[in-house]
Amino acid sequence: MHTRTWLVWLAATTAIAILAPHPLYHLLIMLAVSYVFVARRDDRPLARSFPLFARAGAVIWLSYIVFAVITVGGPRGATVLFNAPTYQLPVWLGGIVLGGPITAEALARGATRGLSLWTLLLIFGTFNALVDHHRLLRLVPRSLFHAGLAVTIAIAFAPGLVRSGQEIIAAQRARGHRFGSIRSWWALVGPLLAGSLERALQLAEALEARGYGRTLTKPSTGRMIGLLLGLSILATTLISWLWAGPTVLPIMAPLGGIGLALVWWSSHQLSRTVSRTTYRRERWHHHDTITCLTAVSAAIVIATLRLLEPTALVYYPFPQIIPPTFDLRIGATILALAVPAIPARTSALRRAHRIVADRRAARRAVQQQSAFAD
Known part of the structure; x- marks a missing residue:
């Protein structure tokens, strides 16, 4: 798909996730973006970064639950599950009280807030894995080209670092090295640091050779x-x-x-x-138009419902926990975010159908000529 289409989809999906802080709707958004990733993924190295975002979101979600139930930062709730030992931190650490009554409301609140961040990480992980960062750089205004290049390199740094780490670990294990103690991990840190510095020098030389930073x-x-x-x-x-x-x-x-x-x-x-040349421009297809219209329409519907019925999009477990409600209208609107996963009729497929049609027409012409000759 077009890079601008991915940007519109990212903005609409993020807006919906922020406007609807509800655990069921966040789970539905996570399913939609995961389906888009599975349907659209390719063999690029950046596609491997999606599991990293998913694991980071899971860790954040668990940490939110832990901190929500052991710290006193707001209302505790009425449904007490058990009482934990209390401990108050010193004044210079804020005087926070750890422990105390563990309630179902605090547990649900922590899980809901952690799920919100997990959802946002999955959205950006899908965008990072599927968008072409080189094409994304071309959309940056020429005056911000240098900053856009720095951001693009920074985004691509994490998956490249993970890939290099995996290759070094596989090579060290092939040599019989075992990773156990802290000292043994130097066999990973040393080559990883040296490889990162070498790639940075190669990138600097490539930029200088291509006239990076020069202006008219x-x-x-x-x-x-x-x-x-x-x-x-x-x-x-x-x-x-x-x-x-x-x-x-x-x-x-x-x-x-x-x-x-x-x-x-x-x-x-x-x-x-700043001068810039474009060798090959992206083509805008009908699937891009459908995806943009669907994503923008979904965001407008959710924003309108947030103004008219704000309680339908927000889940607040205090003062007493209740099961979260689900609105089919909102669910159907969120499912529209999975439109990019629908396979589009590509130009290669149209070309193949055209070639088959031309061959059939040629056969008919030959048959007609042979029948006329007879």
Whole structure:
């Protein structure tokens, strides 16, 4: 699929996961994005990073449950499961009370919050495994090309590091090395560090050989000042809104619009100083249109339900735990996020059908000519 299609799908899926903090809907989102990954995965090295995101989410989910039941950070609930020994930390550590009554409400609250982060990690893991990072880099404005390249390299660093670690472990075990004590793991850390430094030097040489960092003209000071001023206005608007709340929105909204327009103008002017060529452009297919419309429509439906029926999308187990409810409308809307998993009619398949049709037409023409000759 097109890279912009993946960006729209990522934004819509993330928005739905944030607007619907409900365990059943989060589980449904996890199933949808996992199905998209299984249906769309390929043999690229980045596709192996999805299990890493899934395991990290599981660890975060378990840690949220543990911290929710052993710390006092809010209401405990009415359904007490058992009483654990209490221990209060020193004042210089916050004076947090560990232990005490373990309630089902605290357990459900911790599981729900941990599941939210697990869902977000699976969404970004699917996006990271399926999107082409080189094409994603081409979508960055020319003025932010250097920052976009740094982010792309950083995203691709984790799966490359995991792959190198697996190769080193397999090679060391083939030599008879056993990993047990802390000292024995130096056989992994040393080659892994040396390989990382070697790849960094190779990347720097490749960038320098390709003229990375060179510009057509020197950026003017006025454009840079405009960009910094616009970013400062946006930061001031955001901090004021977080500090004072929605009451300052009528004042800060126009100011934020001015800052956004100034940032866009400065970025557009700075983009003229950076040259970029495109060898092969991505093609937009009907499947991309269907996926974008479905994802945006699903996000709009969930946002509308959040405004009209906020209790239907939020699960709060306090003061007494109750089973979470499930709305079929919301469930059907979330299932629409699995549209990218539907196989599209690719150009290769259309070309194969066209070749078969041409061969059949040629056979008919030959048969007609032979029948006419007879």
